Amino acid sequence: MNLNKAPSNILDRPLDRPRSSDGVSLSAFAYIYSELVQYHQGRAASISELERRLESAGYGVGLKILELVAYRAKESKRETRLMSILHFVSSYVWKTLFGKSADSLERSIDHADEYMIVDYEPITSTFVSVPSDLGQLSVDAYLSGIIAGVLDGAGFSARVTAHSVKIEEGEVPPTGSGGFSVPGMPPRKEKAVFLVKFSPEVLSRDAALER
């Protein structure tokens, strides 16, 4: 071993935008993710426990993504309002992670504290088909964990859950951008809806800022 060269210190490595060529194949991601799901599946007693486990796996990733995206953002401002942080997540964070914005950001009609981020082709379920005995499982739970991590790190604590929702006939993604449509794959039958339910204190703070 070369003694003159100190072990590469992680703090010396550049954090700037990676080289343009950077990226791995979607397959490589899918293989690793599938192993992550299988690993947790082997240890979870129920579907909801599996989803919780995937969420907590994503949570730490979300915290790190927030720091990374915030560091790289040109203007160094911090989002303090509810709508702007949601917008930040559905456009900025989404673009960083998936190369496209989320397909839509909606506000729940029934509950003022609930918002929905919709993605028609989340990469975590590209090659996944959920067997019927796992019923309502949404393997995009990992992404909801990431969203929760980002939001929590930014001071907007929220409960985020992933749901697979059947795509109605004739329904088309608003943006029409098939970010991860893979050639040779059948069109998706379900879209992912990430339900964001903010904590009461976040809402009251936002209401106070409104004045």
Place this chain on the structure above:
Amino acid sequence: MSSKSSAAQSGQALWTKMPKANAELFALTYGSLVTELVRDYEDPIEVNAQLDRIGHSIGVRCVDEFLSKADVAGMGMTTQCQSLRDTAEVVAKMGFKMFLGVQAEVGGFSQDQKSFSIYLQDNPLSTFVELPGDEQGGSDDLRRLKYSNVYCGVIRGALEQVNLKVECNIVRDTLKGDDLNEIRVELKEVLTDGAGDDYKEE
């Protein structure tokens, strides 16, 4: 694969056709898996074994994807690898390139031509990763963790599917201060085709 450059070219051609994912999300997802393993198993040696097992399960599947895509792309996979040297070239320059976008180099063949090394300059798995160093003390056990051990399993699993039984080991690791990553691959046995003895008719 006859010449060295053609493997690299084919690898590049395969890579351009692959749908891509964000490398950082990939690295963080792998990190999340390793963290979970470390938390569950505590003993780094056992974590290494688990990573190898996980890699093996990936390897047996990704070799199929590799063969079908390399074939569709008309990469001349009709000519089989004639020697372990050919195999090594294909694994490093086509396999690694196609899935991870990084090119690996081959070298260090042993006298009997039965073992070789794969050198990896950039390791997409280890972005953002730092292992606890000597000075930090405490969790000194983690120094025995082979963070990228999943590669060994992948190579083992993939080659097993083409009847090559190999053993893999990470011998140099940039996370441990080495200047590059080296995976040592050793051919143990060339398996024979066909059903095992258990399935033979009586």
